[in-house]
Amino acid sequence: DSGVTQTPKHLITATGQRVTLRCSPRSGDLSVYWYQQSLDQGLQFLIQYYNGEERAKGNILERFSAQQFPDLHSELNLSSLELGDSALYFCASSEQLAQGEQFFGPGTRLTVL
Amino acid sequence: ELKVEQNPLFLSMQEGKNYTIYCNYSTTSDRLYWYRQDPGKSLESLFVLLSNGAVKQEGRLMASLDTKARLSTLHITAAVHDLSATYFCAGRDSGYALNFGKGTSLLVTP
Numbered sequence: 288d289s290g291v292t293q294t295p296k297h298l299i300t301a302t303g304q305r306v307t308l309r310c311s312p313r314s315g316d317l318s319v320y321w322y323q324q325s326l327d328q329g330l331q332f333l334i335q336y337y338n339g340e341e342r343a344k345g346n347i348l349e350r351f352s353a354q355q356f357p358d359l360h361s362e363l364n365l366s367s368l369e370l371g372d373s374a375l376y377f378c379a380s381s382e383q384l385a386q387g388e389q390f391f392g393p394g395t396r397l398t399v400l
Numbered sequence: 401e402l403k404v405e406q407n408p409l410f411l412s413m414q415e416g417k418n419y420t421i422y423c424n425y426s427t428t429s430d431r432l433y434w435y436r437q438d439p440g441k442s443l444e445s446l447f448v449l450l451s452n453g454a455v456k457q458e459g460r461l462m463a464s465l466d467t468k469a470r471l472s473t474l475h476i477t478a479a480v481h482d483l484s485a486t487y488f489c490a491g492r493d494s495g496y497a498l499n500f501g502k503g504t505s506l507l508v509t510p
Contacts, residue, residue: 289442320497330488330500343495377442381496388433389498391443 290314291380291392299398305366308395310378312359318342318381319361320389321353325374336361368399402427402493406501413479413508421487421504423472429491432465432472433498437486446474446487479508 290313300306312319321333323346332345336355347353350368355361365372375396379389403426413419423432431450435443447456449465449472456463460483462475472489486505490498 289444318496322498329502330490330498332497332499335495335497343497345497379498388445388448390445391435393442396440 289390289392291316291378291390293376293378293392293395295395296393297396297398299400300368301400302368302370304368304399305364306368306397308363308365308376308378308397310361310363310380310392312361312378312380313382313390316380316382316390317359318383319355319359320379320381321347321361321363322377322379322391323374324377324394325371327371328374330377333363365397370399373397373399402429402491402499404489404491404499404501406487406489406504409502409504411504411506413476413506415480415508415510416478418478419476421474421476421489421506423474423489423501425470425472425491425499427470428467429470429493429499431492433490433492434463434472434474435488435490437488437503439486443488476506479506481508481510484508 292311317338333347335343353363375394377394378392434446447463452467454465465472486503488503490500
């Protein structure tokens with residue numbers, strides 16, 4: 288157990304819908320990262336937050352957005368869902384911006400029907 | 401943009417044999433990571449390699465880093481079934497996000 292928690296574990300929804308994925312980092316970790324894992328694209332970095340501020344963006348679609356709250360938990364919002372958005376979404380956290388390794392949560396498996 | 405390539409992508413090996421997974425990366429990365437993933441599960445951190453010539457070992461796995469060649473290797477010694485999993489290497493770009501290779505699916509057979 289990495290100490291990173293993610294909810295829900297599974298999510299099944301329909302095209303065009305909107306969902307929110309939640310992540311709580313390890314105690315004391317200030318940095319949160321979101322990754323998407325799919326058969327087509329592999330593991331891709333989406334977005335990073337550090338202490339409430341967005342620090343880096345990867346291959347994140349405009350339909351996707353995220354935020355990190357004052358208690359450091361983070362939410363990833365996915366809207367106008369398409370079949371191709373079906374994937375495993377991981378959150379990872381690290382203690383500082385530059386130091387340390389990233390610890391991954393259990394992931395949320397999103398299925399869009 | 402940092403690109404990471406692993407080979408092989410699929411590896412079937414017999415128990416007791418040795419093998420090496422290779423990870424090449426395209427531009428400077430200040431560290432190199434190895435992760436293990438079991439089917440449907442999360443990524444488990446195996447090694448973080450910080451400097452040229454770094455070598456780390458845990459059980460039957462040993463990882464090394466050659467920053468001049470932009471190459472990391474994960475060596476498996478005397479494989480056992482429990483090592484069957486997908487192994488990812490990842491470099492870290494200037495923004496601190498991880499760039500992953502496609503992963504090596506390892507199957508260890510009796």
